[in-house]
Amino acid sequence: MRSHGTGSGLGSGLTAGDITPAVLAIGRSDFPNILIDTLRRQADVGHCMVFALKRAGAATCLLDAGNIPIGGDLGAAYAGQFHQSDPNRDVLFEAEGGAPIMLPSFAPRMYGARYRKIFFHDSGIVDKCATAIWTGDTCFYVNFYRITAQGRFSDAERARLQTIAPAIGASVARHFQQDSTATPDQNLAALFTARAPLSALTPREQEVCRRILLGFSSEAISQALGISLHSTLTYRKRAYERLGISSQNELFSIVLGLLASPRGLN
Template identity: 35%
Template sequence: MRQNRTPALAAEPPEWLHDLTEVTKALGEPAFVDHLMRLLNRIVPVDHCAVFTFSPEGRAKHLFTQSKMPKSRAERLASDYVGGYFADDPHFATLAGLRQGASSATEIIPLDLKSDYDPAYRQHFFERNDLIDKASVAAAVESGVVYCNFYRMGGSGRYSPEDWRRLTHFLPLVTSLIAAHYKMRREHPAAGQAPEGGGARSLIHSVIGRAAPPFDRLTTREREVCARVLLGFTSEAIALDLGIAPSSVTTYRKRAYHKLGVATQNELFSLCLAAIERASVG
């Protein structure tokens, strides 16, 4: 008599499975990027990650950057890229094909830094910043193309054949997660706005969102940034939530602090509490 046998499960699930679960749970939330990078580094160590989108018309937009290089330098590279350097990217033709539906849905694009890149482009983005290897993947989505770039720096060495094998298997998944995350952000912009819950949002909105004094001195964008600072968002999370560059978050925060006469988050919080007290008395 034939016996039905259930296939034996592995004694231990792969280490990255928990990280993948956390990434999936964080879709649409500000914490998504941090969870994604933990997952990716569990699979293959990455020193610098830069993600962009291209609209059907070919406009480039920076989504996020995570890097071991100084933050200001990483942000400058992203700004330079969307500012015009993207047209010199040797992947540009592939990206155009994806935008126009002439290529497959997802492509992993390995290139040789010495032979495939223009010397000036290579010097600006790679040699000056100790970037020595790059894996890129692009995926066609409803709104255009998601373009993800994963770099290694000199101290880590180039990707090994085993690294490339893993990247080939996992990068389409990583890119799909990124595309799903930003689709959710577009369709549900309020998702993940408040780690502390509705009560904190409501109180802060009552004084900052409605421009109660002294927050009436601020522009709308400055108030939006201050509200998220008070809710505990990091600069990266604020940038993601508002769809602006992290450097712009810093600029808006500095302007707001100057107008309000504060220098720290604690002082901003005290100012907000005082405004809440005045509003409740009134």
């Protein structure tokens, strides 16, 4: 694999396309469902909750999706008062802006008795992984849970979450900052216009690459753009050469790497 200078941090056992559905759902109303489906496929995550934490002290539950029936109540309780007693709070608030944060492994002893009863015993949560990322004065705090029926995350599942966490966290942050009327192609178009190395492509090369990312076949791209199949393949070849890549998966990796970098959230 040739280097393109924008590595996404994806491990060798994970292909970029594995989390692409969540990335392409940014700004859409079905983002929560697609996100939890993606997390279930990748690491059998039971439930996901996202909180926005402000340096000024306020907290908001932005997303609650999965298999915990009282998830909404837990989100409201955490945002209302318990965020102040979260043992991860110091790690979150000491972090530098824009850098992905991976929180320490879950251990019940980290939490006070009341916190532990409400958020773990009463809800049936037996394990948790979490990641976070700051954009401006807002920390997007993404939590992944397993309940009693599932058991704890295996070492392999935890490692997989750590691998995809930067791109998942960046996608969540982008989603909650995104114009809800934008289509996936408009979101990609903005990324191709503003961010190197994608911005170095010609307009037609960008159009072809965007449709590759959206799952179009070469034949469908040709039809959509009104060009021959030969031209589509030529534009793809030239685009890959400019980017220093040789496969669709590497193209996905560039996009995910840009999303996981601080400027990818602007």
